[in-house]
Amino acid sequence: MGKNLTSRAEDYSKWYNELVVKADLAENSGVRGCMVIKPYGFAIWEKMQAALDKMFKETGHENAYFPLFIPKSYLSKEASHVEGFAKECAVVTHYRLKNAEDGSGIVVDEDAKLEEELIVRPTSETIIWDTYRKWIQSYRDLPLKLNQWANVVRWEMRTRLFLRTAEFLWQEGHTAHATEKEAIEEAELILKVYADFVEQFMGVPVIKGVKTESERFAGAVETYCIEALMQDGKALQAGTSHFLGQNFAKAFDVKYATKEGGQEHVWATSWGVSTRLMGALIMTHSDDNGLVLPPNLAPIQVVIVPIYKGEEQLDALREKINPLVTALREKNISVKFDDRDTHKPGFKFNEYELKGVPVRLAMGKRDLENGTVELARRDTLEKTSVALEEVVEKVEGLLTEIQENIYNKAKSFQQENITEVNSYDEFKQVLEEKGGFISAFWDGTKETEEKVKQDTKATIRCIPIGVKQENGACMVTGKPANYRVLFAKAY
Amino acid sequence: MGKNLTSRAEDYSKWYNELVVKADLAENSGVRGCMVIKPYGFAIWEKMQAALDKMFKETGHENAYFPLFIPKSYLSKEASHVEGFAKECAVVTHYRLKNAEDGSGIVVDEDAKLEEELIVRPTSETIIWDTYRKWIQSYRDLPLKLNQWANVVRWEMRTRLFLRTAEFLWQEGHTAHATEKEAIEEAELILKVYADFVEQFMGVPVIKGVKTESERFAGAVETYCIEALMQDGKALQAGTSHFLGQNFAKAFDVKYATKEGGQEHVWATSWGVSTRLMGALIMTHSDDNGLVLPPNLAPIQVVIVPIYKGEEQLDALREKINPLVTALREKNISVKFDDRDTHKPGFKFNEYELKGVPVRLAMGKRDLENGTVELARRDTLEKTSVALEEVVEKVEGLLTEIQENIYNKAKSFQQENITEVNSYDEFKQVLEEKGGFISAFWDGTKETEEKVKQDTKATIRCIPIGVKQENGACMVTGKPANYRVLFAKAY
Numbered sequence: 017m018g019k020n021l022t023s024r025a026e027d028y029s030k031w032y033n034e035l036v037v038k039a040d041l042a043e044n045s046g047v048r049g050c051m052v053i054k055p056y057g058f059a060i061w062e063k064m065q066a067a068l069d070k071m072f073k074e075t076g077h078e079n080a081y082f083p084l085f086i087p088k089s090y091l092s093k094e095a096s097h098v099e100g101f102a103k104e105c106a107v108v109t110h111y112r113l114k115n116a117e118d119g120s121g122i123v124v125d126e127d128a129k130l131e132e133e134l135i136v137r138p139t140s141e142t143i144i145w146d147t148y149r150k151w152i153q154s155y156r157d158l159p160l161k162l163n164q165w166a167n168v169v170r171w172e173m174r175t176r177l178f179l180r181t182a183e184f185l186w187q188e189g190h191t192a193h194a195t196e197k198e199a200i201e202e203a204e205l206i207l208k209v210y211a212d213f214v215e216q217f218m219g220v221p222v223i224k225g226v227k228t229e230s231e232r233f234a235g236a237v238e239t240y241c242i243e244a245l246m247q248d249g250k251a252l253q254a255g256t257s258h259f260l261g262q263n264f265a266k267a268f269d270v271k272y273a274t275k276e277g278g279q280e281h282v283w284a285t286s287w288g289v290s291t292r293l294m295g296a297l298i299m300t301h302s303d304d305n306g307l308v309l310p311p312n313l314a315p316i317q318v319v320i321v322p323i324y325k326g327e328e329q330l331d332a333l334r335e336k337i338n339p340l341v342t343a344l345r346e347k348n349i350s351v352k353f354d355d356r357d358t359h360k361p362g363f364k365f366n367e368y369e370l371k372g373v374p375v376r377l378a379m380g381k382r383d384l385e386n387g388t389v390e391l392a393r394r395d396t397l398e399k400t401s402v403a404l405e406e407v408v409e410k411v412e413g414l415l416t417e418i419q420e421n422i423y424n425k426a427k428s429f430q431q432e433n434i435t436e437v438n439s440y441d442e443f444k445q446v447l448e449e450k451g452g453f454i455s456a457f458w459d460g461t462k463e464t465e466e467k468v469k470q471d472t473k474a475t476i477r478c479i480p481i482g483v484k485q486e487n488g489a490c491m492v493t494g495k496p497a498n499y500r501v502l503f504a505k506a507y
Numbered sequence: 508m509g510k511n512l513t514s515r516a517e518d519y520s521k522w523y524n525e526l527v528v529k530a531d532l533a534e535n536s537g538v539r540g541c542m543v544i545k546p547y548g549f550a551i552w553e554k555m556q557a558a559l560d561k562m563f564k565e566t567g568h569e570n571a572y573f574p575l576f577i578p579k580s581y582l583s584k585e586a587s588h589v590e591g592f593a594k595e596c597a598v599v600t601h602y603r604l605k606n607a608e609d610g611s612g613i614v615v616d617e618d619a620k621l622e623e624e625l626i627v628r629p630t631s632e633t634i635i636w637d638t639y640r641k642w643i644q645s646y647r648d649l650p651l652k653l654n655q656w657a658n659v660v661r662w663e664m665r666t667r668l669f670l671r672t673a674e675f676l677w678q679e680g681h682t683a684h685a686t687e688k689e690a691i692e693e694a695e696l697i698l699k700v701y702a703d704f705v706e707q708f709m710g711v712p713v714i715k716g717v718k719t720e721s722e723r724f725a726g727a728v729e730t731y732c733i734e735a736l737m738q739d740g741k742a743l744q745a746g747t748s749h750f751l752g753q754n755f756a757k758a759f760d761v762k763y764a765t766k767e768g769g770q771e772h773v774w775a776t777s778w779g780v781s782t783r784l785m786g787a788l789i790m791t792h793s794d795d796n797g798l799v800l801p802p803n804l805a806p807i808q809v810v811i812v813p814i815y816k817g818e819e820q821l822d823a824l825r826e827k828i829n830p831l832v833t834a835l836r837e838k839n840i841s842v843k844f845d846d847r848d849t850h851k852p853g854f855k856f857n858e859y860e861l862k863g864v865p866v867r868l869a870m871g872k873r874d875l876e877n878g879t880v881e882l883a884r885r886d887t888l889e890k891t892s893v894a895l896e897e898v899v900e901k902v903e904g905l906l907t908e909i910q911e912n913i914y915n916k917a918k919s920f921q922q923e924n925i926t927e928v929n930s931y932d933e934f935k936q937v938l939e940e941k942g943g944f945i946s947a948f949w950d951g952t953k954e955t956e957e958k959v960k961q962d963t964k965a966t967i968r969c970i971p972i973g974v975k976q977e978n979g980a981c982m983v984t985g986k987p988a989n990y991r992v993l994f995a996k997a998y
Contacts, residue, residue, distance in 0.1 A: 046581065046637050047625065050574035055653060058571050080549050083541035084627070084658055084674050085597075088604070090537070092613045102604035106576075107615055108627065109600045111662040113579070113593035122583045124598055124624055133615055134538065136575075136599065136627070146537050156849065162546060167575055167658065171602040183575050358647065 019370055023304045028248040032299060036177045039307045039371050041294065049175040049182030053291070056371065059315035061185065061291060065165065067217050067312075068187065068289070071209050077161045077189060082143050084167075085134035090142040094267040097141065100234020104171040106136040106182075136169040141235060141260070141286055144190045145268040152192060152282055154273045159202070160192040168290075178295035179252075179507050186290035192282045194272065196261070199283035200238075203259040206287045207240040207481075210255035218293065219310040219423040220244050220300045221430050222254055223453070223502065225478025230462050233286075237261035243477045243502070245430045246299040249451020251477045251504035254296050257287035295507065301395075301422050307372025308395055310422055311415040316352045318344060318411055319373045323361045323380035330355065333379055336404065340377075340389075343408045349415065369394065374418050375411055395422050436500070440491045443503070447472055453504050457497035459490035467492060474503045510861055514795045519739040523790060527668045530798045530862050532785065540666040540673030544782070547862065550806035552676065552782060556656065558708050558803075559678065559780070562700050568652045568680060573634050575658075576625035581633040585758040588632065591725020595662040597627040597673075627660040632726060632751070632777055635681045636759040643683060643773055645764045651683040652693070659781075669786035670743075670998050677781035683773045685763065687752070690774035691729075694750040697778045698731040701746035709784065710801040710914040711735050711791045712921045713745055714944070714993065716969025721953050724777075728752035734968045734993070736921045737790040740942020742968045742995035745787050748778035786998065792886075792913050798863025799886055801913055802906040807843045809835060809902055810864045814852045814871030821846065824870055827895065831868075831880075834899045840906065860885065865909050866902055886913050927991070931982045934994070938963055944995050948988035950981035958983060965994045 021038060022030045037043050041057030044050075053061065069079070085108060092098045112128030115121075137143065144162075151157060169183050189206060193199040207224055214220050222242035232239040236258035244254045265271070265281040274280055301308040311317050320341065322333040337353055344351045352373075354364055361378065368376055378390040389407050392399045395418050402410050433452025437443045446454055458464060458476065469475050483499040490497045512529060513521045528534050532548030535541075544552065560570070576599065583589045603619030606612075628634065635653075642648060660674050680697060684690040698715055705711050713733035723730040727749035735745045756762070756772040765771055792799040802808050811832065813824040828844055835842045843864075845855055852869065859867055869881040880898050883890045886909050893901050924943025928934045937945055949955060949967065960966055970992045979988040 043641075045574045045634065047574045047576045047578060047634070050576060052574065052638055053572040055569035055571045059569070062570065078546035078550070079553065080546045081544040081676065083536045083538045083543065084660065085538045085541060087538060088613060091604075098604075098613060102613060105602065105604060106599045106625070107601040107604065108597045109615065110598040111596065113582075113589075113596060113598065113626070122579060122589060122593060124600065134597070135604070143536065143538070147543055150534075169575065185572065 019306060019366055021304060021306060021370070024247060031304070032295075033177065035298060035302060035306060041298070041307075042177045044177065047182075049172055051177050051181050051183075053185075056315065057294065060297070060309070060313055061294060063313045063315065064213075064217065064293060065187075068209075068213055069165075071213060072163050072187075072189065075205060075209060077163045077191075079164060080162045081164055081166070082140050082147065084137055086137050086140070086143045088133045088135060090146055091135050093142060094235045094263055096263075097235035097267075101138045101170070105138050106169045106171055108134040108136065137166070138168055138170045139286070139288070140164070140166070140168075140188055141190065141264050142268070145264040145270060145284070148190075148192055148282070149268050149270045152270055152272050155194050155275050158192060158194045158272060158282065159198065161189070161202070162191070163187055163189040176295075178291055178298070181291075184291045186288050188286060188288040191285045192265075192270070193285075194274070194280070194283070196283050199261075199285050200259050203238070203240055203257045203285045203287065206257040206285070207242065207255075210257065210287075210289060211242050214242060214244065214254050214293070214296075215423065217310065217312045218297050218300070219312070219419060219426060220254065220296055221423065221427040223430075223478065223480055225480040225502065227256075227478060228462075228465060228476045228501070230465055231476065233258045235260060235263050236286075237263065240481075241478050243453075243504075244296050244300065245433055245452060245504075246296070246507065247429070248299075249433060249505070251453065251506040252292075252296050252299070253477070253506065254293060255287070255289040258285060260284035260286060300426050302372065305397070306370035308422060309372035309374060311374045311419045314372065314374050315350065316368075316371075316373050317349050317415060318351045318375045318377060319364075319368045320351065320353045320377045320379070321361050321364045321368075322353075322355055323378055325381075329381060330357075332384055336384065337379060340404070340407060344411060347408060347412055349411065375414055377407065377411075393418060395425075434502070437491065443468075443491055444472060447474055447503075447505070451505065453477065453502045455500045455502055456491045457486075457488035457499075458501045459493050459495035459497050461493075464490060464492045468503065472505075474505050477502045477504050477506060510797060510857055512795060512797060512861070515738065522795070523786075524668065526789060526793060526797060532789070532798075533668045535668065538673075540663055542668050542672050542674075544676075547806065548785065551788070551800070551804055552785060554804045554806065555704075555708065555784060556678075559700075559704055560656075562704060563654050563678075563680065566696060566700060568654045568682075570655060571653045572655055572657070573631050573638065575628055577628050577631070577634045579624045579626060581637055582626050584633060585726050585754055588726035588758075592629045592661070596629050597660045597662055599625040599627065628657070629659055629661045630777075630779070631655070631657070631659075631679055632681065632755050633759070636755040636761060636775070639681075639683055639773070640759050640761045643761055643763050646685050646766050649683060649685045649763060649773065650689065650693070652680070653682070654678055654680040667786075669782055669789070672782075675782045677779050679779040680777060682776045683756075683761070684776075685765070685771070685774070687774050690752075690776050691750050694729070694731055694748045694776045694778065697748040697776070698733065698746075701748065701778075701780060702733050705733060705735065705745050705784070705787075706914065708801065708803045709788050709791070710803070710910060710917060711745065711787055712914065712918040714921075714969065714971055716971045716993065718747075718969060719953075719956060719967045719992070721956055722967065724749045726751060726754050727777075728754065731972075732969055734944075734995075735787050735791065736924055736943060736995075737787070737998065738920070739790075740924060740996070742944065742997040743783075743787045743790070744968070744997065745784060746778070746780040749776060751775035751777060791917050793863065796888070797861030799913060800863035800865060802865045802910045805863065805865050806841065807859075807862075807864050808840050808906060809842045809866045809868060810855075810859045811842065811844045811868045811870070812852050812855045812859075813844075813846055814869055820872060821848075823875055827875065828870060831895070831898060835902060838899060838903055840902065866905055868898065868902075884909060886916075925993070928982065934959075934982055935963060938965055938994075938996070942996065944968065944993045946991045946993055947982045948977075948979035948990075949992045950984050950986040950988050952984075955981060955983045959994065963996075965996050968993045968995050968997060
């Protein structure tokens with residue numbers, strides 16, 4: 017398997033597009049903007065789902081399922097929400113096809129027009145809050161903390177595999193609370209869950225912050241976010257958690273009887289991460305040889321490749337390798353023993369490098385004689401020879417080490433690419449020459465934010481949580497500014 | 508919690524509808540025909556998914572994900588397939604909403620009309636086979652054995668929670684093979700997987716068979732099925748596995764290079780089970796007191812209810828119950844200790860009966876003195892007093908016993924309700940008075956099948972696998988018939 021992968025230096029964007037396809041993660045389908053997630057890519061997503069689902073349940077959330085379709089009138093109930101989604105939604109208008117009368121083929125049956133159009137959910141706040149109205153009467157019904165794993169559709173014009181697709185998979189949490197305080201705590205708890213997941217499982221360091229007003233979710237009072245940094249110096253929003261105030265409760269008339277006998281509107285949060293995380297995973301760690309996967313999410317953690325001539329040698333190798341496979345599996349390590357005779361070892365080495373398998377073991381005639389195994393780690397591409405009886409222990413330690421190493425490497429990169437600037441000229445220069453996050457004073461106005469975006473394509477990624485209060489001057493207008501925010505070009 | 512559940516004898520259909528809602532499984536949404544699956548219902552579905560997913564993987568299948576939308580032209584490629592689905596599909600025609608110019612609200616933007624309409628998938632053969640064309644070139648690429656967990660939409664006019672909804676959740680397997688023999692073996696293997704799952708996890712006995720031509724899946728050469736029998740004597744198709752021949756490979760031009768250097772069309776199967784299984788689960792075991800859940804799928808296997816007056820007694824009970832909870836969890840038994848002070852024990856007893864929790868433990872002052880626990884099993888409603896130190900062992904055995912008991916009960920019911928008849932009059936009488944499966948000779952023609960359906964509403968559920976070859980006469984026409992088939996009214 018020749019990789020023929022464009023290098024990152026040559027064309028980062030092309031490198032990414034090629035890698036997603038060549039590593040068998042996903043590909044474009046015949047439906048504009050919709051992707052096919054291939055088995056290897058889906059296996060990674062399943063591991064993400066399993067880890068996140070466990071974290072949600074451990075923090076008191078339950079799963080449920082709400083309809084794919086949202087009546088147009090529901091979407092319209094929260095003004096800023098519909099404003100945010102109306103321009104990019106798939107609309108179902110009919111419920112039947114028929115044979116054309118002129119025999120030209122299958123056409124929409126105009127007699128089967130819906131009275132009210134249905135929108136394929138771009139997100140589910142409206143249908144869920146319409147349901148919550150029936151479920152919530154009293155403080156005893158609160159909090160209500162639900163999540164759903166679902167597909168959603170946003171009609172994006174320019175799409176890229178995983179990063180921006182018309183249909184994508186995600187989870188969306190929707191919670192209802194008696195008090196503002198409790199809802200804010202929930203939004204912040206989920207931000208922590210997201211950050212922990214992304215850092216500990218994906219090995220991707222993130223910055224926690226809140227969005228500016230103009231970058232907020234349509235309908236939110238506050239949007240918390242985690243921002244990651246890709247190797248090309250562009251930021252990627254990896255997850256958002258919204259404090260929705262009483263906006264949806266008011267739009268859908270959801271009130272509860274308080275302990276004291278009053279009637280109050282309910283407080284809400286919503287939060288989501290999507291298959292976009294796959295893009296962050298790929299772009300953070302991978303190199304010119306292909307994917308680099310964190311052991312915690314790798315579908316295959318260890319691959320074993322035999323190097324042999326003839327069935328007899330293979331049998332001799334099998335005698336050593338089979339017990340090794342068993343011993344590794346007993347340690348809950350996922351192992352693939354690739355003894356295909358249709359492909360040469362060199363081809364297999366390339367393939368597993370491209371697919372980011374963290375540890376590769378190879379065993380040949382010489383190893384058999386010496387009682388050794390060749391061990392190669394994907395992150396550093398280092399090779400060592402290990403005594404057969406020490407392999408299991410070595411591999412176990414190495415998986416932990418690789419997980420830590422790729423995180424630390426990404427963390428160093430992130431730290432090196434947060435640059436403080438004090439003038440707009442300096443800002444433009446750093447953005448042009450170095451990229452990354454740029455920390456600068458901002459006067460807090462939409463106008464300045466918009467000007468920077470127009471001038472440079474950089475946006476405010478977030479106001480970092482716990483940002484230091486200072487007396488500064490906005491880098492653009494010179495007006496007083498109380499803290500620095502993080503700008504970057506972003507995916 | 509008063510149950511106020513209509514009894515089965517009074518109105519079986521009403522009993523079912525009420526039970527689904529009162530047991531917190533699902534409810535109708537504001538979108539016609541689409542349901543909301545509530546957390547308790549979804550927790551059962553998640554357990555089904557987990558068990559099935561494991562079985563699919565153990566038999567060599569991988570998960571993937573294909574687009575929600577199917578271009579109209581794809582659906583049209585396989586003639587009988589489009590014939591089967593065109594009449595009941597949701598059609599996306601536009602991709603944008605806008606503010607009406609007259610200020611009347613949000614309307615479809617006519618400038619954003621799709622060139623080609625998109626169908627919300629009713630099933631995914633067409634989009635998947637369009638993709639397989641790119642993936643399959645050689646015999647080395649075969650077999651390809653994929654599954655996806657997805658939502659699908661079929662615009663049903665009359666809907667019922669779980670049994671028939673416009674949107675439902677399911678899994679759909681789609682496999683590609685080099686030979687006819689291998690594809691048939693796959694379809695039969697999956698039939699066995701389905702039957703094993705439904706019998707061993709759901710505790711629902713099934714009959715394996717094949718469908719008659721007129722009941723076949725649109726595009727299939729052979730449809731294998733498992734048929735279950737509900738307590739009202741109606742059958743329920745619980746799963747289907749289709750041998751598709753080369754129909755889709757021909758429609759989408761999917762050929763592979765054989766070992767010998769030729770070019771052949773690929774052989775296919777597809778197979779699915781859906782949230783409809785929830786309906787089968789509910790209707791097979793439940794009674795006038797509510798749900799009866801098999802321990803293998805119950806989200807809560809054991810509930811513990813303390814009976815006390817005042818905080819002091821509750822503390823004394825907690826001292827005994829907390830270690831019991833720990834001990835049961837160590838055995839991988841899911842336990843809920845319901846120490847809510849907002850509800851009385853009687854209310855809780857009712858609630859857990861309604862929700863079908865297999866084992867209920869109660870402990871009060873007397874039990875505390877005697878070192879005992881009151882144990883109630885949901886399937887038989889029997890109560891016994893058990894010594895505290897024997898509870899864990901007793902519960903463990905009882906969960907197995909309940910699982911077996913509800914299966915055996917359903918199996919006896921099924922066996923008692925398969926009736927052989929030898930004349931059409933007898934057939935009608937049994938159908939009217941007893942219901943269930945009716946085993947009768949059939950001449951093998953569509954016309955006779957249709958006549959029986961028109962006369963009696965009964966359909967041929969299946970030709971059982973391994974049916975005995977006999978010399979018989981069709982009960983309707985008197986023409987020669989070689990075997991008996993199973994008729995029933997069905998969901």
